[in-house]
Amino acid sequence: MTKTTFDLIVVGGGPAGYVAAIRGAQLGMSVALVERAELGGICLNWGCIPTKALLHSATVLRACREATHYGVAGADAARPDLAAMVARSRKVAGRLGQGVAHLMKKNGVAVFAASAKLAGAGKLALDNGATLSAPHIILATGARARELPTLPVGERIWAYRQALAPTEIPKSLLVVGAGAIGAEFASFYRAVGAEVTLIDMTADILPQEDAEISQLARKAFEKQGIRVQTQCAVKASSPTASGVKVVLDQQGRQSEQEVDRVIVAAGIVGNVENLGLERTRVKVEKTHIVTDGLCRTDEPGVYAIGDVAGAPWLAHKASHEAVLCVEAIAGKTAHPIDPLRIPACTYSYPQVASIGMTEARAREHAQRTGGEIRVGKFTFAGNGKAIAMGEDQGLVKTVFDAKTGELLGAHIIHPEASELITGYGVAASLEATEEDLMHTVFAHPTLSETLHESVLSAFGRALHA
Known part of the structure; x- marks a missing residue:
């Protein structure tokens, strides 16, 4: 007989939902995950991962076309094989989807392939006729692309x-x-x-x-x-x-x-339809479920995480939110997410990555509080590794509180920006000051030296600018 009563039920199997299920199982809860489509959600199957696979194919193609610049002959005639690019992208997504299924099995999470809606206190009705029960239900239903009336989606x-x-x-x-x-x-x-x-x-x-x-x-x-x-x-x-x-x-x-x-x-809109919210105290604003810092809705025992719970619409925010939500349910100490410590990445060419305040926002904040800011900048044209790679265009920009040395924001544009931004993310999480960063030894030659130089620049100490 199929088990129908659990300690925790998660609706949605994306980066928020499946991580919540895993963390719940790790903490000793009996967990069910309900997913109507594909494990891994939009991010893994039709978003973050397959997009990055295609973008990497474009990076390889671009490198081939520029190969003569690096002393490699014959590669400049490379052309795109679109079918092969798409096939590889789908294969990558499929592999990771299988990985999520394995993680569910490994952690003893019961997976139900169905749609679900709230059906009274602690109950969830599935579209296959089954009813599941749990004192804690997490909604992680994600979001979808915003439709524009002037541009109906179709063949073209x-x-x-x-x-x-x-x-x-x-x-x-x-x-x-x-x-x-x-x-x-x-x-x-x-x-x-x-x-x-x-x-x-x-x-x-x-x-x-x-x-x-x-x-x-x-x-x-x-x-x-x-x-x-x-x-x-x-x-x-x-x-x-x-x-x-x-x-x-x-x-x-x-x-x-x-x-x-x-x-x-x-843009996107939250998947809040057909969840049975109209019969609860759950509030929805601008297609997103309203929660507090610990992901609780106004309905006792009902929580919301990830894209359906609002901005920033990022997979890593969703996964982090999943962990804090489940740990709070389990009675562990949990801290609300600070949006200023969540990095954002755009995987265009060049990439753009950032964390914290923009310069304009930091100046506005300083004006309100009577403080001052310091801004540092360092271009990749002054970095040995970037020049050796042939990727010497780009900028690292840092914004500090002039009095306390707090890192208020960091911004990078470069083909490797998404890999570099985590350095500042760690610094922000550890509440590192400008002095801590200036005293950190960065390996040479590396692109990460630009992070150091930008900090030095903010305080008039840049060495290679």
């Missing part, structure tokens, strides 16, 4: 699923939304030969990033041949014989453009 207008599994490279492509997802797709499709236009309604691309970094990213994109239009929106679209005609509005000036395909990357 793509959301992320279609963009990750194309059968051919479009000659021309419009990417709507210049946040992380849009920037990544623009980079990939430009690398494999598409003529790409990237638009956003805000004043610059990557609008959540430091303004100086966003401007450098825009210049880098345009240098690659990506056409960037900001303060621009799609007012209408219509099919043509072979593509899509769109009407763009850029600060009141309308124009028409015809492209083979359109990718819609205009």
